[in-house]
Amino acid sequence: MRSQSLPIVAQLKLLLKENTERASYLVVSIVMLVFFVSDLMSPLGAAAAGTSYVLIVCGSLWIKGNTGTYVIAAMGILLTTLGFFLSSAFVSSLEVVITDRILTILLLIIATIMVLRIKKADNDISNLTMQSVIDPLTQAKNSRAFGQEIENEIARDKRYHRSLSIAIIDIDHLKMINEDYDSDQGDHVIQRVAEEIENNIRRCDILYRLGGGKFAVLFAETGVLEAKRVGDVVCKKIFSKIGLSDRKITVSVGIAALSAEDNKRVFCQRAEEALLQAKRNGRNKVSTLPPINNIKETSRVAAILSRSRFN
Numbered sequence: 151m152r153s154q155s156l157p158i159v160a161q162l163k164l165l166l167k168e169n170t171e172r173a174s175y176l177v178v179s180i181v182m183l184v185f186f187v188s189d190l191m192s193p194l195g196a197a198a199a200g201t202s203y204v205l206i207v208c209g210s211l212w213i214k215g216n217t218g219t220y221v222i223a224a225m226g227i228l229l230t231t232l233g234f235f236l237s238s239a240f241v242s243s244l245e246v247v248i249t250d251r252i253l254t255i256l257l258l259i260i261a262t263i264m265v266l267r268i269k270k271a272d273n274d275i276s277n278l279t280m281q282s283v284i285d286p287l288t289q290a291k292n293s294r295a296f297g298q299e300i301e302n303e304i305a306r307d308k309r310y311h312r313s314l315s316i317a318i319i320d321i322d323h324l325k326m327i328n329e330d331y332d333s334d335q336g337d338h339v340i341q342r343v344a345e346e347i348e349n350n351i352r353r354c355d356i357l358y359r360l361g362g363g364k365f366a367v368l369f370a371e372t373g374v375l376e377a378k379r380v381g382d383v384v385c386k387k388i389f390s391k392i393g394l395s396d397r398k399i400t401v402s403v404g405i406a407a408l409s410a411e412d413n414k415r416v417f418c419q420r421a422e423e424a425l426l427q428a429k430r431n432g433r434n435k436v437s438t439l440p441p442i443n444n445i446k447e448t449s450r451v452a453a454i455l456s457r458s459r460f461n
Contacts, residue, residue, distance in 0.1 A: 174213050175221070178206060182225055189233040200230060200254030207261040216266055223262040230254050285359040287337055288344035296358040296366055301414050303368055314370065314408040315377035318421045319347065319384065321363030322400045322433040331394065339363075339399055342392045350384050366421075374407035374438050381405055381436035389434060400434035407438075 185202040203226035210219040234251050283295035291299075300316075307314040321327075321343055328336040340363055347357055351367055358366045369377045381403040392399040404425025408417055420439045428437040 171214065171218070174218065178210075178218075178222055179225070182206060182222075182229060186229040186233060189229070190237055200250075200257060203230065203254070204257050204261045207258060207265060211265055211268060216269060219262060219265050219269070223258055226258045227255050230258070288341055288359050290344050290348070290357045290359045290365070292358065293360045296360060297414075299356065300368065300418070303370070304408060304412070304414060304417065307370075307408055308410065312371055313373045314368070315372050315374050316406055316408075316417060316421045317367045317369065317377055317381055318360075318404045318418075318425045319343075319365040319367065319381075319401050320403075320425055320429075322402055322429075324363035327394070327397075327399075335394070336363075339392065339394075343388055343399065343401060346388050346391060347384055350387060351380060374405055375442065377405050377407070378436055378438055378442060385434055385436060402428040402433050403436040404428055405436065405438045 182203065185206075207219065207222050207226060210222050213219070230251055234247065283291055283298075285292040303314055306312070321339065324336060324339070327339060340359075343363070344357065344359065344365065347365060347367065351357065351369075354370050355372075356368045356370075358368075360366055367380075369380070385401060385403060389398055389400050402425060404421045404423065404427065406417060406420035406424055412420075424437040424439040427439070428435040431437065
């Protein structure tokens with residue numbers, strides 16, 4: 151029964167997410183119409199409704215994108231103008247009423263400009279934050295993100311007694327590629343390798359570019375045997391799909407699984423040592439520490455995560 155209810159819950163969450171923006175527009179429209187009716191019925195006119203329209207424009211800060219702000223501002227200006235023509239009576243002179251309406255429209259315009267500037271500043275800050283942890287060449291996370299997130303992963307997996315594996319992947323002979331061709335060709339190889347790694351890991355696995363032609367992958371809920379299978383596939387796919395005019399591109403992979411006594415330094419050091427072993431074995435190889443023959447793995451991988459990563 152539980153397994154049948156999970157897809158329903160997921161579908162409801164997806165439906166809610168897809169319709170959040172529509173629901174926001176509907177609520178805003180209803181509220182603005184209520185204020186418009188009160189504008190028509192109240193002798194204060196725009197003095198009451200105008201303030202409400204401005205507050206709704208400011209509230210559009212919580213609506214994603216600029217379109218919502220533009221729509222709400224346009225509705226506020228339209229309703230303020232219609233209120234002038236449709237109101238049955240005014241307690242003030244016509245000159246005062248017109249001035250009141252003009253000031254309300256100016257306030258709406260000023261509020262709209264302020265909201266749009268705040269949204270732009272927020273987007274700029276978000277982009278800068280994202281750029282600080284994203285490698286611009288490959289769009290993978292960078293070494294800074296790796297240093298921050300691996301400690302969190304280690305702490306979480308130790309707390310809940312889960313499996314965690316790391317793979318260090320290095321492009322073989324990248325320096326020679328840069329020397330024999332040029333740095334642009336080397337960058338292209340790095341991009342292609344990153345794409346191929348991404349194509350062969352799950353969404354919950356995280357790819358980082360540590361620098362040069364070296365990458366790291368954190369395999370959540372995964373033991374070393376399963377991580378090695380992924381490493382083997384990555385090696386084969388890169389060798390078969392990526393190449394230059396006179397050579398094939400290969401990678402070497404070192405894999406380690408988290409032990410109870412590991413900290414970040416020891417965990418990464420074992421993966422680096424496994425990588426060196428793969429290089430000594432002739433490159434285009436996957437090595438693990440401890441060696442795979444000495445490991446008897448008891449997998450704790452959840453059923454949803456134990457599915458194949460690749461076709």
